[in-house]
Amino acid sequence: MEDITALVTEFVERYAALYAYNLVMAIIILVVGLWLVKRIAAVLENAFKRKLDVTVASFLARILHVALIVFVLIAALDRLGVQTTSLIAIFGAAGLAVGLALKDSLGNFAAGVMLLVFRPFRVGDYVEAGGTAGTVQEIRIFATLMNTPDNKVITVPNGAVMSSNITNYSTMPTRRVDMVFGVSYEADLRQVKEVIHAVLGKDERVLKEPAPTVAVSELADSSVNLIVRPWVKTPDYWGVYWDTMEAMKIRFDEEGISIPFPQMDIHFDKPEK
Incomplete structure (x- = not known):
């Protein structure tokens, strides 16, 4: 009986020590990882702002920030012995479901990125696009705001803007x-x-x-x-x-x-x- 107790005690101590070690390492991974993610996201956002529009740069930086945080959490859970394969599969399925549900919004987002990158028009230009004409008031990620000559503000989805001809009356001097x-x-x-x-x-x-x-x-x-x-x-x-x-x-x-x-x-x- 004493031998069994000794074995159980040794087993518990060994695995308790191992679990404690893994727990400490997971905490270190989490703390250091989140610190690195914050710094990397800031560096990437500054780099994006030098090449892209401020709105697009901030949005992409946030997406990468969230993605890196998820990566750090998965690494920490994996260190604790959690089976992350099924977790990744769940995230993938959830992402696919969200993507299908928001396909129109994602299309408008992609079109908004293209508008801000290729710049067929700028704020203040008078354009004809997406079935309407007016002065561009604001270019957002998902939609473009136009002010018509009779002072109406029209919100045009970016997908509609990019899928039609764009006539810019203000580009040429x-x-x-x-x-x-x-x-x-x-x-x-x-x-x-x-x-x-x-x-x-x-x-x-x-x-x-x-x-x-x-x-x-x-x-x-x-x-x-x-x-x-x-x-x-x-x-x-x-x-x-x-x-x-x-x-x-x-x-x-x-x-x-x-x-x-x-x-x-x-x-x-x-x-x-």
């Missing part, structure tokens, strides 16, 4: 203003062109180079249509467009150049008696 003016067939085209050039020449916002284009584009049913295409700085686009439309009408009236209404000539044949 200059834009061409496209206008069409119709005059009557009786009008002197040389005089009409002189008047148009004179109106454009008085507007200091119209650029000298490239020179404005004024040309006959169509002999329509009721009018002779001329295309008028001056170049302006991008911020002046709408101002020049609206002011030129008004100035042309006033000047045409002063010069006696008529802008015809749609009309149709009808011919009646007399029936023979």
